[in-house]
Amino acid sequence: MGRRPQPQIKERLLDACADHALAHGLPDRLEPLATATGTSARMLIYHFGTRDALLRAVLGRARQRQLDTFGDLLRARPDEPYTATLNRAWISITGPDGQPYLRMFGQLRESAEQQLWPNFRRTATTDWLGPLEDGLRSIGRPDLATLVLAVIRGLLMDLDATGDTTRTDRAFRDFRAFLDFLEAVEHPSSGHRSTAGRSQEHVSGDRTSTDTASGT
Template sequence: MGRQRQPQIRQRLLVACTDYSLEHGLPDRLEPLATAAGTSSRMLIYHFGTRDGLLREILGQARQRQLQAFTDLICLRPDEPYPITLARAWSAISGPEGAPYLRMFSRLHDTAGEPLWPGFRRTATTDWLAPLEAGMHSLGRPELATVVLAVIRGLLMDLDATGDVPRTHQAFHDFLSTIDSARERA
């Protein structure tokens, strides 16, 4: 008779592996994850089936953390203009708080990441549209949510590729000025 699976141990391992992966990126081997979780590679396989199974679950948990943290940042606040909300959100998303997610998820935005998370590119886009539409609705332009998302994603890709923080921050603030001046004219 086999040993009973223990969900609390599995969850503890997943949290430790996710923490490690957000700090260091997804490893190519199980050993760094096992060390970070204080267990063996064999136990990780026991709890998650395969290396890719574990990586999928790490990505899923990291995505949930990202959604919780950043959805709140881009949601409309009744006490401030939406461009100010977007500026604060950009600072977090493009700063140290967002860096682990950028590092982890950037490799899923190309086709090489497709086997680990089929459909990630679509999900990573559509997750943010509703709160951006609500925010842009406050400016009378909900249809610009797609443009806002495209600018954020494009500048994050630029930041990831170049590391040029001043230039990408200036570009985002220039974009916000454009939105704000369009709102003032309307």
């Protein structure tokens, strides 16, 4: 009689594999994952069926973590202008918290490993439209979601190619100022984005942050 599935063990192994892949990249062999999880390649195959099935599961788990983390960062908050929310999300996405995801999914886009997730490029784009539309609705412009996403993705590609944090941060600040201008034009009587609120913003090195009640 064969062993019964043990979903709790499978979940624990999957989390450990995702941790390893985010820290070191998606391996092309099972051995690094077996070592990271303290088990054997044979046991990984037992739980996941095939190498490719395990790697797809690892990618899916990492992607869900990214969506959960950065989807929450993109959520509109009543105590701050949405452009400040976008700024905080940009800093996190391009900082230490976001870099492992950018490396992993950048590798997926550029290599033969994309066969593990054939529609990834489309999914990686459309996944973010909903959260951005919801957030931009707070300033009355959900229709700008595609534009905002295109700018962010373009700047991330620039940052990946050049490593120039100073220049890409400056470009994002300029784009944020453009969104502030649009909001001021469309809602001139709104106190949501006041001059006093803008005066609280400051630049620490080359990273812009905003003093808000939620803390940044």
